[in-house]
Amino acid sequence: MKKNNIYSLLNDVNLYDNKPELITANNIQISNTFEPSKLLSEQRRLNKDWVDDATIWVNGHIPVDYLTCSNYIEVLSSKAKDIIEEFAKDEVEFLPITVKLVLKSDIQYRYWVIHVLNYIEPLDWENTIWSKKPDSKKDSLAYLSIIKPVFYSDNVENSNFFKINIVGKTRHSIYLSEIIKTKLIREKCNLGMDFGKIKLT
16 A cells, blocks of 8 residues: 655745745734634634634735744635645634735735644654654653654554644644645645655654
8 A cells, every 4th residue: 555645834935035026924913802822722623713804914915825924823825725625624624814915905815724623643753853852752842852753654644634742742833645745736736835755654
């Protein structure tokens, strides 16, 4: 059986070199009634808690498919969202947010905040590269020391879109399967994205 290759979803940091026309986050406006940290800490759906007037103000004017706005807010274009939902509709929830241009506020786009619902524990502790290897697998701060994670292939076999739990802590990074990555690239819905292949054992 073919191994389910896994990739971390990254910002394409080289994309913005000398391209000020591409949108970048300037300011986020979300009502005080919603706590953004829920996007990282809660695995239940948050659509009933979400606010209708959530807005991201951006510099530039050319849309991208993936944009990191804060530690908690990562957004996707509608086309990228649709591709991910095709393969992972039960593993992620998308919450609507409006993107407006700072210099031309009458122009706006519909984007989608990523809320991952699928949290798994695939980490191969022995082969993962650490800045300081934890003394034990019960170290609650272990997730802070990961440089290059390595996953057990059996533990990710049935997952297409997920985050990882390490001793009850959630690592911020988003991981996706090769089938999603391939279609995002083929359909040209990956502007702003880069992908880091994860070693599997």
